[in-house]
Amino acid sequence: MKNLSKRTAQRLVRCYYLAREARALGVEFITSSKVALLLGVDETQIRKDMASVNLEGVPRKGYPVEEIINRLEEVFGLKKDRNAVLVGAGNLGRALLNYPGFLRYGVRIVGAFDKDPQKYGREVGGVWVYPVEELKEKAKTLEACLGIIAVPPREAQGVADILVEAGVEGIWNFSPALIRVPAHIALRNECLESGLVMLLHEMEVIKKSLAGS
Amino acid sequence: MKNLSKRTAQRLVRCYYLAREARALGVEFITSSKVALLLGVDETQIRKDMASVNLEGVPRKGYPVEEIINRLEEVFGLKKDRNAVLVGAGNLGRALLNYPGFLRYGVRIVGAFDKDPQKYGREVGGVWVYPVEELKEKAKTLEACLGIIAVPPREAQGVADILVEAGVEGIWNFSPALIRVPAHIALRNECLESGLVMLLHEMEVIKKSLAGS
DNA sequence: TAGATTGTTAATCGATTAACAATC
DNA sequence: TAGATTGTTAATCGATTAACAATC
Numbered sequence: 001m002k003n004l005s006k007r008t009a010q011r012l013v014r015c016y017y018l019a020r021e022a023r024a025l026g027v028e029f030i031t032s033s034k035v036a037l038l039l040g041v042d043e044t045q046i047r048k049d050m051a052s053v054n055l056e057g058v059p060r061k062g063y064p065v066e067e068i069i070n071r072l073e074e075v076f077g078l079k080k081d082r083n084a085v086l087v088g089a090g091n092l093g094r095a096l097l098n099y100p101g102f103l104r105y106g107v108r109i110v111g112a113f114d115k116d117p118q119k120y121g122r123e124v125g126g127v128w129v130y131p132v133e134e135l136k137e138k139a140k141t142l143e144a145c146l147g148i149i150a151v152p153p154r155e156a157q158g159v160a161d162i163l164v165e166a167g168v169e170g171i172w173n174f175s176p177a178l179i180r181v182p183a184h185i186a187l188r189n190e191c192l193e194s195g196l197v198m199l200l201h202e203m204e205v206i207k208k209s210l211a212g213s
Numbered sequence: 214m215k216n217l218s219k220r221t222a223q224r225l226v227r228c229y230y231l232a233r234e235a236r237a238l239g240v241e242f243i244t245s246s247k248v249a250l251l252l253g254v255d256e257t258q259i260r261k262d263m264a265s266v267n268l269e270g271v272p273r274k275g276y277p278v279e280e281i282i283n284r285l286e287e288v289f290g291l292k293k294d295r296n297a298v299l300v301g302a303g304n305l306g307r308a309l310l311n312y313p314g315f316l317r318y319g320v321r322i323v324g325a326f327d328k329d330p331q332k333y334g335r336e337v338g339g340v341w342v343y344p345v346e347e348l349k350e351k352a353k354t355l356e357a358c359l360g361i362i363a364v365p366p367r368e369a370q371g372v373a374d375i376l377v378e379a380g381v382e383g384i385w386n387f388s389p390a391l392i393r394v395p396a397h398i399a400l401r402n403e404c405l406e407s408g409l410v411m412l413l414h415e416m417e418v419i420k421k422s423l424a425g426s
Numbered sequence: 427t428a429g430a431t432t433g434t435t436a437a438t439c440g441a442t443t444a445a446c447a448a449t450c
Numbered sequence: 451t452a453g454a455t456t457g458t459t460a461a462t463c464g465a466t467t468a469a470c471a472a473t474c
Contacts, residue, residue, distance in 0.1 A: 077417035095308030186415035202399035
C-alpha cells in the first residue's frame, strides 16, 4: 500500500465514520455514490480512495461496511492501545480530559500536567494532574506515545521539546503557536482560532457572492 | 481580488498569526523565506499568497507586518463584531464558553442552549444557558450570525437545521456528524475525533518508514 | 554598485474528474 | 439478460515549484 495523501486520509476518516454509522443501523453495503454525496465529492474519488487501501466493492451492491471498518482501523492504527499525556489543565485541557470520545480510538489520557499549583495535585476527569516540572520523567514512566498540548502559545514550543525528549511519537497541538518538531515526530495543529478565522472568511466570501449575483 | 483557495486561506491565517507575533516583538518587516520556513512550504508560495490579497513587499526588506495584519483582518472579516450562539453545554461546550480567544476575532458567544434541565437555567463562562426549545427564537432576538454545535452526533443535523432557520450565516460543527446545510451557509467541521485519527495515521506512517529504512 | 529579496512567467507535479469497460 | 455499480485509464484542472527578471 502506497502512503495515503492527506486529502485521501481525511476522506477515509469520514468513510470510517459513515461505515460505523451504517453498521449501527444494520446496513451491510454502502455505495460510492452515497458516500460521495455525503462528503461532497465526486464518486470516482471515493472508489479511488477505497482502492488505495485495497478495499474492494461488489458491483450492484457497493462496499462491505464491516470490511471498511476493519481495514481502516488497521490502516489508521486504531487497533492499538496508546497512552497520552496532556499538558495544560486550563479550560480546554479540562474539556479534553473529560472527553470520553478518544477511548474509542484506543487513546487513553494517563496523566495531565500544569505549572499552576492551584491546578496540579488533584484529579480531573479521572486523571491525575502533576506539576509540569515532572513532565519529562512522568511521560516516560507512564509510557506515553502521544502528547497533547493545551497551554498558552508562548509555552507551546518548550512543552513540545520536552515531550520529544520524553520520547512521544506524536504531538497534538491545540495552541495557535506554530511549533517545530523533528521529522520523525507526527504533529497535528488543531488550533481552534484558525478554524474560526477560516469559517469567518467563508462567511465573507458567501456574503459577497450573494451580493454580487 | 479573486476568491482564495482553501489552502491559500489556511496559509494566510498562519501568516496573520506570525505577523501579530512579529508586531508584538516590534518587528516591522518579515520575509517570505522566514514565513515559508515556519510554515514548511516553498517561499515562492508565500509571495504568491501575499500577492493574492494585494500585499506588496519591499525588495531586501520583506513584507510590512502592520500592513499584513490590516489587510488580512479586512480579507477575513475580522473587523466586524459578530454574535454567536452555542448549542450543547457539555464538556466541550463549556470549554468553548470559557475560552476567551474568540473575542479577539470579534466573535462573542451571547447565548448557550442545552436540552438537559440540569444544564440550562444558569450561567457558564458569563453566558446564560437556555433550554434548547428556545433556540430558534432566541438566536433571532440575540442576532446571532454564527452557530456553534457541540452536541452528540445524533442531534447535530437537527440543531443545524434550526440554526439555519434562525438565519445564521455560518455553522461551526464540533460533532463528528457529517451535517448538510444549504449552499449559502458557511460550514466548518472541527471534529476532534477525526483530527486524532489523522494524527494516529501519521504516527503509523512514520513508524513504518523508520522501520523500513 | 552589489546583493538580497520581491514578483511573475513557465514548467512540473499531483489531485480530481470524465469516459467507459468489467462485473455481478 | 439488463442494469447498476465497481474499477481503471486517460484527460483535465489546479496547486506547487523552478527559473529568472525587476527592484530597492
